[in-house]
Amino acid sequence: MPKVSEAHRHNRRRQILDAAIECFARHGLQRTSMEDIIRESRLSAGAIYLYFQGKDQIIERLADERHYREKQLIQQGLAQQDWTKSFGHLVRNFYVSLENPAEQKERRLGIHLWAEALCNPKVLRLIRRGLDQPRELLSQAIAEAQADGRLRKDIDSIAAARILIAMFHGLILQRAWDDRTDIECFVKAAQAMTDSYFSISSGGRG
Amino acid sequence: MPKVSEAHRHNRRRQILDAAIECFARHGLQRTSMEDIIRESRLSAGAIYLYFQGKDQIIERLADERHYREKQLIQQGLAQQDWTKSFGHLVRNFYVSLENPAEQKERRLGIHLWAEALCNPKVLRLIRRGLDQPRELLSQAIAEAQADGRLRKDIDSIAAARILIAMFHGLILQRAWDDRTDIECFVKAAQAMTDSYFSISSGGRG
């Protein structure tokens, strides 16, 4: 039976995870030592191990956290009735998030996790899970719009969802490599592209 | 006078780099030890250091190599007269490459390098350089097509190039995380999207 409250345990975990995010985003997963996380969290080596089994578990926990944020962004975006507005919101949310420094930090961490997933089955599973749900949400929204006659029908809704996500991920990369990358400009062009793509009339010609 | 030919030296370097690609792609940059590369290359520890200054230099050399392949794919694709065909080729080349197992291996390595770039200035510079040229090639091709009246003109050619690259990178990620990802399907939808985007007639309505 724990002597401290669950709230305390939660705060400690948060403290550790935040320190890890900071370090991982800055130096990468492998280049960050437990020592770094210990220092950043202002806790002791032993304390970390009271709350996490080890470095890998911290990484996994962070990988797991990532997709809450993604899902949230997408759900907020898709909460609109009209598809065009809906998608506009989605892109807008995404855009705003990329300009936010705290978010940028997490995006950098996200990229490290993308690479980690390639050789860490647990992280891979979490990344996949974090990808599946957004893709489902998007493709369902697209399919619904198609069913309602709001979008051209000759498009594979899943492939379309993949494309949107790919564009998101691709922009995250370009932005991470060069923070002068003009997101506004990218987003405007992306919206134009998706508009022309999804609109019924152009569908007639596809 | 050198005891062995320059060709021999080149082969040795290749041998080491290929071993490194194999290891890095499988286990990531940091999880791969020099011991791994030594074993995979079937050379001795000392021999590696006759050809490279250390692990970092091997990573940098591989990061440098990456963009030759990218440029090659894009140049081959853009070598067509007609923009639509040209872009079709580009996408086709890219698609074929992703189905190639050897290429898949390098794409995995590429993702590790993307993450490495975030905390390794030398790799970042190489990644950027490898990104700049393809973007230039693409945006120039787009601008030329616009000037010739083959494409709608209300699109920022650089942003459009960024979007195409982002889609490429995003697909690489999805494919790396799940090799059942249907590239054919993705590519067909992407072509439809870009066609509708760039085509003059839809431009009139955009």
Next chain:
Amino acid sequence: MPKVSEAHRHNRRRQILDAAIECFARHGLQRTSMEDIIRESRLSAGAIYLYFQGKDQIIERLADERHYREKQLIQQGLAQQDWTKSFGHLVRNFYVSLENPAEQKERRLGIHLWAEALCNPKVLRLIRRGLDQPRELLSQAIAEAQADGRLRKDIDSIAAARILIAMFHGLILQRAWDDRTDIECFVKAAQAMTDSYFSISSGGRG
């Protein structure tokens, strides 16, 4: 707040330095591996690095320690009123120290440091500093005795101090190379030489 006392930290440092002295004296600075020091100190590899930055720092610390002992020997020797007695004490202290096994070990280490100083600027600085103070103490004592009329005056007190130190160092070498070297005999002759050198009456003839 530190978990262990400062005394504990000091003891650990001492433990490591003593192990290093043992190894360095026996096998030389470069031939002694960290592995050797680790084994001799009965600590673990990691523990050493909690107390010293590396092998070089251990060497530097030992070079720094040396001159405390030298200064101590000289100050004890010069604490007498009468120059002749004073110098006699000095030589006696020195002589006794050379017969002490623990001191012999440190003298061997000292010789290794003399060589190290030739290609290690930090050690050189420490050796010089360790040499300057004894020379100053000696030359001042000599100069004072000259001013008081107790010693002939036509001698450069600094050169005289250098000579005394040179004799000391030279004897340390001969003793290190052959522990059958008769120190008693050497010291007696050295005292006779310095007596005849410094004494007023002989000064009249010099």
Next chain:
Amino acid sequence: MPKVSEAHRHNRRRQILDAAIECFARHGLQRTSMEDIIRESRLSAGAIYLYFQGKDQIIERLADERHYREKQLIQQGLAQQDWTKSFGHLVRNFYVSLENPAEQKERRLGIHLWAEALCNPKVLRLIRRGLDQPRELLSQAIAEAQADGRLRKDIDSIAAARILIAMFHGLILQRAWDDRTDIECFVKAAQAMTDSYFSISSGGRG
């Protein structure tokens, strides 16, 4: 049967030994790698091993060479009839040699060999042998002068020889640590000291 002349072999050995002297004097015995000697000698790795069994043998050969020079200096010095002149010559030769840059290089090497002798039995034997002969020459000269009534007799000639050598060695050290050390000044004082020491009249008072 060798294909090249003995002279050629001798030259090659000299070439290697000179390169080794250069490197050892500059960086010490252990910090000098065979690679360094190879580069300095402008020969190949394999060539070195045609002429020496390995690094240790080069060191030993150099330790062996040292005492020829010492003996030469002493014999030249002692070749005089008159003891005082004789000793003056000895000191003078020694002094001149210390101002010679080439000699300084060898003196630095010598110091490294002094340390090496402490943990290398072969070098120790050579150093001892190189020390024994000069000491014998000196003590014999002193004893002869004593027998002839030219020097006071109440001095152990061996101890006196040891003292002279100790002073030499000690000056070599001080000069190696600080090349601004005034040798002229030291030598003058040393001559004064030995004069007053050895002279008959002062002997009456000793």
Next chain:
DNA sequence: AATGAATGAGGCTTCATTCAT
């Protein structure tokens, strides 16, 4: 005789994790 690429044991150091307090 000469070359220099290759070997592989061994050196220094880091770091995830544990455990006595």
Next chain:
DNA sequence: TATGAATGAAGCCTCATTCAT
């Protein structure tokens, strides 16, 4: 619960020496 000193396996790299040419 909390601490942080301690552990020791494992990482990167060097270097004396060998051997095919």
